[in-house]
Amino acid sequence: INTEDCFFPHLENLFVFEDVSDRVNSRLEDISYKIEDIKQILTQYLEPQVFIGKHCNHPHACNFKKSCWKDIPKASIFTIPRLSSNKIDELVQSNIFDIEDIPIDFELTPKQQNYVDLVLANHPDINSKEIQKVLSHLKYPLHFFDIETHNPAIPRFNGLKPYEQFIFQYSCHILQKDGSVQHYEYLHTEYSDPRIYVIQSLINHIQSTGTIVVYHKSFEGSILTKLGNAFPEYESFLLSIVNRLWDLEEIFKKYYKHPYFYGQTSIKKVLPVLVPSLSYDILDIKRGDEAQAMWDLMINTVDDSKKNKIIQNLKDYCQLDTLAMVKIYQALLKV
Ligand code: SF4
Numbered sequence: 001i002n003t004e005d006c007f008f009p010h011l012e013n014l015f016v017f018e019d020v021s022d023r024v025n026s027r028l029e030d031i032s033y034k035i036e037d038i039k040q041i042l043t044q045y046l047e048p049q050v051f052i053g054k055h056c057n058h059p060h061a062c063n064f065k066k067s068c069w070k071d072i073p074k075a076s077i078f079t080i081p082r083l084s085s086n087k088i089d090e091l092v093q094s095n096i097f098d099i100e101d102i103p104i105d106f107e108l109t110p111k112q113q114n115y116v117d118l119v120l121a122n123h124p125d126i127n128s129k130e131i132q133k134v135l136s137h138l139k140y141p142l143h144f145f146d147i148e149t150h151n152p153a154i155p156r157f158n159g160l161k162p163y164e165q166f167i168f169q170y171s172c173h174i175l176q177k178d179g180s181v182q183h184y185e186y187l188h189t190e191y192s193d194p195r196i197y198v199i200q201s202l203i204n205h206i207q208s209t210g211t212i213v214v215y216h217k218s219f220e221g222s223i224l225t226k227l228g229n230a231f232p233e234y235e236s237f238l239l240s241i242v243n244r245l246w247d248l249e250e251i252f253k254k255y256y257k258h259p260y261f262y263g264q265t266s267i268k269k270v271l272p273v274l275v276p277s278l279s280y281d282i283l284d285i286k287r288g289d290e291a292q293a294m295w296d297l298m299i300n301t302v303d304d305s306k307k308n309k310i311i312q313n314l315k316d317y318c319q320l321d322t323l324a325m326v327k328i329y330q331a332l333l334k335v
Contacts (some may be wrong), residue, residue: 001153001162008155014162051092054085073098075119079263080112119259127255128335134255135332138246140177141210142329145245146170146321147220148291148314157193159230167223168194168295171318172205173326181326187314189307191299195227199234206241213325215267217247248325251332267324275327278320285317 002016041048052069056062077083077091077099087107096102099119108116118125148169153162160166169187176182186201188194206212214220224242228235252265261269271278280286285294291314298310 003162003164006155006162008157008160011154014154051089053088053092071097075099075259075262077102079115080108081115081263082109083112114257115263118257122259124256124258126257126335130255131251131332131335134251135329138211138213139209140175141207142175143206143210143212143244144173144175144322144325144329145206145212145214145220146172146318146325147223148288148295148318149223150292150295152296157195165223165226166193166195167198167227169291169314169318170198170202171315171322173322174205174207174210175326175329183319183322185315185319187311187318189298189311195230199227199231199238202241203234203237208240210244211246212241212244213248213329214245215247215249215321215325217245217249221245248328256332256335267321267328270328271324274331275324278324278327280317280320283317283320284313291317 002013006013050068052072056065056068062068072078076097077088080099091097091102091106099116102116147167149165149167151163151165155162155164157166169185171185172183174182174184184201184205186198186205188197221242224238228238228242231238249265249267252261252270258270258273260273268280271280285291294310294314298307298314301307301310
């Protein structure tokens with residue numbers, strides 16, 4: 001697919017043609033041996049003994065993880081940030097899965113060692129002074145903002161390239177200084193370009209002052225910047241949002257570490273620890289990639305009741321993302 005210079009609606013150059021015969025031929029012999037190996041494995045009565053490792057998740061999570069990983073503890077060696085495949089294999093081959101069992105002289109980077117120490121101490125590491133300092137710079141009204149996007153291989157709307165992200169939904173909770181909260185949202189429900197409708201809704205709902213709190217700022221920043229490039233008449237408005245973005249995730253990267261985040265800082269790991277009463281588990285849509293697939297299904301659905309159900313599920317999902325940020329922020333204020 002030509003992701004360089006193919007733009008909707010001119011899709012004549014969507015595909016890149018390349019002769020790969022040499023690369024394919026060079027692997028043919030190897031493949032015939034592999035097929036023999038696989039056939040032989042299929043005749044065995046017992047499953048082959050294979051070590052688990054990073055290959056269980058890459059390129060995709062394996063369907064057999066429930067079985068092969070059933071005895072792996074939650075705070076396992078696999079949660080150590082950026083631990084190399086070689087080191088993981090070394091531990092796995094020594095039958096070491098629990099962080100508690102890692103030999104004291106096993107070489108780790110300072111960041112990895114910090115995480116291991118955190119798990120062993122089983123106690124959060126919270127720099128409340130820094131958190132207080134950072135939060136004191138935020139300006140009311142606080143906008144807690146999240147977007148959903150889609151990136152189909154074959155672009156559908158003007159000026160988009162293959163796999164280029166476009167926004168189709170957002171949710172925004174606005175927290176005023178007096179503690180009151182308003183919620184605004186937009187979800188595009190038709191098979192048409194959502195971008196201009198999203199911009200118009202943002203103009204109606206995003207106030208001209210106040211910090212815009214997001215989770216993983218680079219994503220929202222790049223989508224809104226590109227939106228401004230595509231619609232130059234709204235560029236300054238969209239850039240005024242980008243310039244006010246503040247990343248809540250930074251707190252959890254730097255100042256609030258908890259063993260039960262299991263080495264991650266995503267909102268799905270942080271929320272159950274800081275706000276156990278809120279959960280993604282009750283939702284029909286639980287992840288961004290599911291939202292993307294369901295949006296595609298919804299805009300192509302003619303059955304009204306099915307369509308309305310998906311619309312509600314999409315709204316519930318995006319709304320929970322921003323409500324979760326409000327609650328996490330309020331929990332941090334108590335810290
Ligand atoms: S989970 Fe899948 S990839 Fe991993 S060891 Fe089991 S079968 Fe192999």
